[in-house]
Amino acid sequence: MFAMVVHGGAGRWDGEKLKYAKDVLIQSAERGIEVLTGGGSPLDAVEEAIKILEDDPIFNAGTGSVLSIDGNVEMDACIINDEPFVLGAVIGVRRVKNPISLARLVAEKTSHHIMYGDGAEKLAEIFNLPFADVITESSRKRLEKVKREIFDGEAEFSKFLEKTVKLIKEHPEMFMGTVGAVATDGNAVCAGTSTGGTTLKLPGRVGDTPIPGAGTWAERGVGASATGIGEGIIRSLLTKRFCDLVIMGMKPDTAARAVLDLTDYPVGIIGLDRSGRVGVAHNTPYMPSVYIAVKGKEREVRFYGISL
Numbered sequence: 001m002f003a004m005v006v007h008g009g010a011g012r013w014d015g016e017k018l019k020y021a022k023d024v025l026i027q028s029a030e031r032g033i034e035v036l037t038g039g040g041s042p043l044d045a046v047e048e049a050i051k052i053l054e055d056d057p058i059f060n061a062g063t064g065s066v067l068s069i070d071g072n073v074e075m076d077a078c079i080i081n082d083e084p085f086v087l088g089a090v091i092g093v094r095r096v097k098n099p100i101s102l103a104r105l106v107a108e109k110t111s112h113h114i115m116y117g118d119g120a121e122k123l124a125e126i127f128n129l130p131f132a133d134v135i136t137e138s139s140r141k142r143l144e145k146v147k148r149e150i151f152d153g154e155a156e157f158s159k160f161l162e163k164t165v166k167l168i169k170e171h172p173e174m175f176m177g178t179v180g181a182v183a184t185d186g187n188a189v190c191a192g193t194s195t196g197g198t199t200l201k202l203p204g205r206v207g208d209t210p211i212p213g214a215g216t217w218a219e220r221g222v223g224a225s226a227t228g229i230g231e232g233i234i235r236s237l238l239t240k241r242f243c244d245l246v247i248m249g250m251k252p253d254t255a256a257r258a259v260l261d262l263t264d265y266p267v268g269i270i271g272l273d274r275s276g277r278v279g280v281a282h283n284t285p286y287m288p289s290v291y292i293a294v295k296g297k298e299r300e301v302r303f304y305g306i307s308l
């Protein structure tokens with residue numbers, strides 16, 4: 001049995017973009033399944049599936065990542081495998097084309113679990129990971145638009161903060177589009193997440209994605225990836241709680257819905273257990289996600305969070 005679930009971020013998507021995102025998510029999940037059925041590990045499957053999503057500027061990860069308030073990009077990614085336990089995360093990288101691959105390098109080539117900034121990119125250089133200019137014209141325009149909306153007529157700093165929070169809560173579409181994947185080959189389970197973070201974040205802000213147990217977790221036959229406003233995911237440790245509930249016997253789809261009750265923030269989660277059971281839930285209008293399972297000759301494909 002092989003199963004793979006991928007998401008393209010919780011939030012609001014407009015119709016045309018959503019259609020396109022769905023196609024890329026199908027390609028990504030199919031690639032993961034191809035890796036698994038070809039004898040690759042869930043780690044390989046998650047890395048390959050996420051690379052496809054990072055390389056497409058429609059998603060807020062890798063190329064096309066959203067920008068911090070100063071116009072720079074700071075990307076986070078994390079990959080975790082349950083058995084053997086593998087955990088690697090990177091924070092605030094700017095130039096590496098596929099942060100998920102760098103997260104894997106941290107796990108496999110260093111004695112650490114989490115690395116940030118220049119130090120992490122030095123590792124990418126040593127191992128010849130490709131570098132790219134991940135800032136696109138449309139991410140620049142999006143930042144300018146949001147800044148204009150915030151700054152017009154506003155002078156006081158306190159008001160600015162208040163408005164930012166309000167804006168973010170009312171318009172989650174501004175920053176959603178993170179990507180995530182969970183894969184199993186019937187034994188191990190691996191989860192990965194990659195993001196540019198949230199638009200208008202302060203330089204130096206770290207979201208949930210690279211925080212083990214918040215945006216990404218895998219343990220004892222269960223794995224999950226979360227998306228949405230990272231601060232809400234950090235304070236409710238969404239993916240860790242999901243895994244705990246499934247380990248204790250709850251079905252993944254019930255557990256996914258249950259953990260959403262822990263937060264008022266706009267968030268979503270995808271998860272799998274090693275028997276291929278899937279859980280997908282979000283409290284945002286969309287969270288385009290694709291699930292594919294292969295059991296012998298049977299093949300099942302399901303779509304979530306996409307209503308076109």
Ligand code: ASP
Pocket residue numbers: 009010060175176177178195196197198206207208209215226227228229230231233
């Ligand atoms: N969770 C990500 C963060 O807060 C954003 C997202 O999922 O789109 O960095």
